[in-house]
Amino acid sequence: MEQRILVVDDEKDICDILQFNLENEGYTVDVAHSGEDALAILTDEHQLIVLDVMMGGISGFKMAEQLRETENYIPILFLTAKNTENDKLTGFSSGGDDYVAKPFSVKEVLARVKAILKRAQTKTPIKKWSYKTLSIDIVNNNVTINDKEIQLTKKEFDILSLIVQTSPNALTRNDILDKVWNDNEFVLDRTVDVHIARLRKKLVEYGNIIANRTGFGYYLNC
Amino acid sequence: MEQRILVVDDEKDICDILQFNLENEGYTVDVAHSGEDALAILTDEHQLIVLDVMMGGISGFKMAEQLRETENYIPILFLTAKNTENDKLTGFSSGGDDYVAKPFSVKEVLARVKAILKRAQTKTPIKKWSYKTLSIDIVNNNVTINDKEIQLTKKEFDILSLIVQTSPNALTRNDILDKVWNDNEFVLDRTVDVHIARLRKKLVEYGNIIANRTGFGYYLNC
DNA sequence: CAAGACGGTTACAAAACGGTTACATTTTAC
């Protein structure tokens, strides 16, 4: 699988060095010279950001902060000056992150990158979501209520787990369409209703688990 | 908001050290010396479990297993011996979890705890606008006054949140039209009045929350 | 004070929304 990295540094030389060496190792590398650019370039495909914390415009810290506020978790390898205070870093960094002090050796950065990506890959987490008596095992495509197993189809399962994960927020039909169907699939939004109806039918003996508020959308009602 | 952590370890010394340091950081800490105790003590208010995987009785693994099967999702910070096999851990850990190898530095544990809790919090960005007793939860599409929930329609909700966010400034009907309706929707400006009237009706028991100054517009009156 | 602008309120009409069913089409399993 392609491994895509975004390198963010306002010093062009550093970007070049890192890009050259990382691509040499087989990674796909994109480069940004400011936080603004980085946020624009960043996509779901990036698995790691190498981020200089001292830049003009949006600083690296600010950028990290913004990133952490958005939903998708992505590991960050911080490039810091030696005297950067630790608390600042720990404020933004999470378990998957790491940092290297400037001036760094290329070898060191490569090692960290490799380590982080490896960690991220092997850590294929079992995701089990529960809400009260409802429990959803995303890996096994398994839904149980009060320990009784419910057989759902793929779409039903996808929609239910989306709703559970988004709980207590509501999802409009379009939200659900966007997340459950691929970009190249086009179905009417009313299709969602039908799936919801089928889901409700299967879950009926457990009460009104999926509720709707006109105009707001569907939400978990436990 | 209070952040409550449950520390589970059969070595009392370790519990003491962690409790002291975590409380020093402002967390509320409960301690259990066995899996059984832990499950008994655990409440909805705990936001993180620090869990030693090697304990007598119910082992940490068993406990994690039970947790993942029964309870609502709660992040776990595993304390592991250095030689613990990775697969065992990954079997029980989910995306929100993390682990620290024993012997650990207190500093490291604190950093991990901070990271996990921060991640857990930013994941559900509860944006709440409040003004005195009125509080608007933008994510939930929910409005509460004195903790009592008010059911609003979408338009009512949009208008009210606009007014609250603009407070203490006033909004003319045209301001409201511009911001609440899409560019391609054309409605009479008097429509705004009607929505305001409906809003006021629903909020009547809480006083004159939405006021108007002739010529200037609507504003929040708390 | 008087005219006109402004805003509140109500009743009603129109539109949007969502639930449901039957059936067509696609995918899957054998």
Added chain:
DNA sequence: GTAAAATGTAACCGTTTTGTAACCGTCTTG
């Protein structure tokens, strides 16, 4: 390939939400 299962579409319905019009009183301004 065929049967069964899953998925998508269309059409019907009732409900909720939203928009309009009309009537009224009140505020502003000359």
